[in-house]
Amino acid sequence: MRTVRLTLIEHIAGSSMFNLQPKDFSQMERKQIIKQIIDGETAAYTRNLRLRDLYTRNVVMEPNPDSKDNRIRRVVLLDFGHVTLSRDWDEDFEKEKKKDLPGTYITPLLRWHEVWSSKRGLSDWIDWDYQPWFRAEYAHTESSVTPYMKSRWLPDLVFEARKMKPDDEDLLLGRLSQHSSAGTAVKGSSFLRDAYVKLLRWR
Numbered sequence: 001m002r003t004v005r006l007t008l009i010e011h012i013a014g015s016s017m018f019n020l021q022p023k024d025f026s027q028m029e030r031k032q033i034i035k036q037i038i039d040g041e042t043a044a045y046t047r048n049l050r051l052r053d054l055y056t057r058n059v060v061m062e063p064n065p066d067s068k069d070n071r072i073r074r075v076v077l078l079d080f081g082h083v084t085l086s087r088d089w090d091e092d093f094e095k096e097k098k099k100d101l102p103g104t105y106i107t108p109l110l111r112w113h114e115v116w117s118s119k120r121g122l123s124d125w126i127d128w129d130y131q132p133w134f135r136a137e138y139a140h141t142e143s144s145v146t147p148y149m150k151s152r153w154l155p156d157l158v159f160e161a162r163k164m165k166p167d168d169e170d171l172l173l174g175r176l177s178q179h180s181s182a183g184t185a186v187k188g189s190s191f192l193r194d195a196y197v198k199l200l201r202w203r
Contacts, residue, residue: 018057035137044083046103052082052084056122059078062074086100105141148174154170
C-alpha cells in the first residue's frame with residue numbers, strides 16, 4: 001500500500017458515465033450529454049490539449065435535482081494525466097505543430113465525423129442516426145472550415161480507407177468558406193502520410 005497525495009480542485013457530486021445505464025436516460029438527455037462531451041473535448045483541443053483518455057470512465061455527470069425534464073446539470077471531463085500538450089502526437093516536433101494550426105478553432109464537423117469512429121465507448125448511448133443529428137448541431141460552425149482544414153482533418157482518403165462514401169455536404173465542407181485564404185490543401189506524400197497516421201490515432 002502506498003500513500004497518494006492529491007490536490008482537490010473541485011468536488012463533483014455526480015457519477016461516472018461508465019457506472020450509469022443509457023436506458024435510464026431519455027434520448028433528449030443523452031443527446032445533451034453527447035453534445036456536452038463533444039463541446040468539452042473541442043474546447044480543450046482549441047487550447048492545444050489533446051485528450052488521449054476520453055472514455056466513459058473519465059466522464060462524470062452531475063445531476064440537476066431541480067429539474068425533471070433535464071436531470072443533468074453538466075458533464076465534466078476528468079483525468080488529464082495522458083493529455084498531450086499539443087495537437088500533434090509528437091509534442092516536441094515544432095514543424096508538425098504548425099500544420100495543426102495551434103490555437104485555431106477546429107469545428108467538430110471535421111474531428112467528430114462518424115468516419116473517424118469518434119464515438120469512443122459512447123455507442124451504447126447513441127440510438128439515433130448520429131451523423132444527421134451531429135451535422136445539424138454544428139451547422140453554424142461550417143463557415144469556419146477552410147480547404148486546408150478539410151484536407152487536414154477530413155481528407156477524402158480517409159473515406160476511401162474506411163470504405164465509406166462522403167455525402168454532398170461532406171464534399172462541400174471548406175469549399176464555400178469565406179476564409180479559404182487561410183491555407184491550401186495538403187498534397188503529395190505528406191498528405192498521404194498524415195492521413196494514414198490519422199487512421200491510427202484519434203483526432
